[in-house]
Amino acid sequence: MNRNKLYTSIFCVLTSISLLGCKDDVTEEITKLQVDRAFSPTGLTATIVDKTGVRLTWKAVNNAKTYTIEVFETADFSGTPTKTVDNITFLQVPYTLTGLAGDTQYSIRVKAVGEGVTDSKYVTATAKTDAEQIFQTVNTAKLTATSVALNWPAGQAATTITLTPGNITRNITAAEVAAGEAMITGLTGENLYTAKLLNGAKVRGTITFTTPLDLGGAIAVTPADNLATLIANANAGDVFALFPGTYNINADLVVGKSISLKGARPSSK
Numbered sequence: 443m444n445r446n447k448l449y450t451s452i453f454c455v456l457t458s459i460s461l462l463g464c465k466d467d468v469t470e471e472i473t474k475l476q477v478d479r480a481f482s483p484t485g486l487t488a489t490i491v492d493k494t495g496v497r498l499t500w501k502a503v504n505n506a507k508t509y510t511i512e513v514f515e516t517a518d519f520s521g522t523p524t525k526t527v528d529n530i531t532f533l534q535v536p537y538t539l540t541g542l543a544g545d546t547q548y549s550i551r552v553k554a555v556g557e558g559v560t561d562s563k564y565v566t567a568t569a570k571t572d573a574e575q576i577f578q579t580v581n582t583a584k585l586t587a588t589s590v591a592l593n594w595p596a597g598q599a600a601t602t603i604t605l606t607p608g609n610i611t612r613n614i615t616a617a618e619v620a621a622g623e624a625m626i627t628g629l630t631g632e633n634l635y636t637a638k639l640l641n642g643a644k645v646r647g648t649i650t651f652t653t654p655l656d657l658g659g660a661i662a663v664t665p666a667d668n669l670a671t672l673i674a675n676a677n678a679g680d681v682f683a684l685f686p687g688t689y690n691i692n693a694d695l696v697v698g699k700s701i702s703l704k705g706a707r708p709s710s711k
Contacts, residue, residue: 480506480556488550488569496539496569498552502532503562506554510561513539514549519566524548543644544574577639577647587631587656594639594647596622605629605637631656655706657683662706665689676701 483500491497498511509532513525530537542548548571551564576594584591592603603612603624610628618624629635632655639647655662661680663669665687672682678699683706 477505477559479560480554480562482562483509483552483554483565486552486565486567488567490569490571491538493572493574494540494542494544496542496548496550496571497536498539498550498567499536500552500565502535503554503556505556505559506532506562507557508555509535510553510555511537511539512551512564513542514551515546517547517549517568519549519551542571543641544571545645546571573648574644574646575648577637577649580649580651584625585651585653587653588629589625589627590629590635590637590651590653591623591625592637592639592649593623596620598622598646599641600639600646601642602640603637604640605635607633607635629653655683657706660702660704660706663689670695673697673701 481503483503483506485499485501487499489497489499496513500509503509508528509530511525511527511530512519512523514521515524525539525541527537527539539550548569549566550569551566553564554562556562576598578593578595581591581593594600597620600614600619602614603626604610605612605626608629610626612624612626614624626637631653634650634652636648636650638645659681660683661672662685663672663682664685669682669684669689670691670693673695676682676699678701681702681704683704685706
């Protein structure tokens with residue numbers, strides 16, 4: 443065989459072996475890709491639920507064992523987190539944060555935590571909770587022309603109640619927080635009030651109510667009542683305030699005591 447041809451054949455064979463060796467090395471390196479840090483979650487979204495809850499979703503990370511959530515009230519994540527949740531598995535996603543304040547802007551960040559690797563970098567989202575409404579319907583039995591009992595679930599934190607008109611501010615005691623009730627006085631009759639329940643600067647409830655007419659201690663009587671029976675059973679000194687309407691008494695009425703009748707609204711007959 444010609445010596446030049448022999449050298450050429452040997453070179454081609456060696457080149458082929460070298461290329462095959464490189465190809466195997468590349469395949470092995472990609473298959474055994476090693477990283478020293480968990481990958482960051484992607485697709486993070488934050489949705490408000492039930493006014494003060496935040497539902498978080500994100501995509502799974504292959505080399506993550508758990509996830510950590512941190513919640514701040516500062517836009518730049520400075521200071522101490524308002525809430526931290528560790529050891530969340532992806533089976534718990536979507537994950538709902540609870541116990542947050544109403545009407546508050548939150549900055550939220552999530553990181554992946556793996557085994558034998560550094561935690562991932564954080565991914566972030568923001569969410570603003572809705573104003574709460576924990577006030578309960580006003581009990582008309584505890585509503586007078588000059589006072590009202592305002593209620594909320596017992597034990598729920600609150601610091602003050604404000605009312606308008608009148609610019610009334612009423613501090614709430616620990617006993618009232620425990621009972622979930624505060625009695626407000628100094629109101630005026632036939633007035634529409636708006637009350638707000640606050641915990642610090644955060645609104646926890648808003649309600650409106652109208653105080654009844656101030657009868658000055660008189661007994662309210664409407665056309666639906668049996669006026670004759672009321673008078674017959676009255677005590678000496680009783681004062682009846684008659685609301686507008688027609689009252690029919692179809693029999694003689696003997697009154698043997700001192701009572702008073704007056705119009706609840708003298709201008710309306």
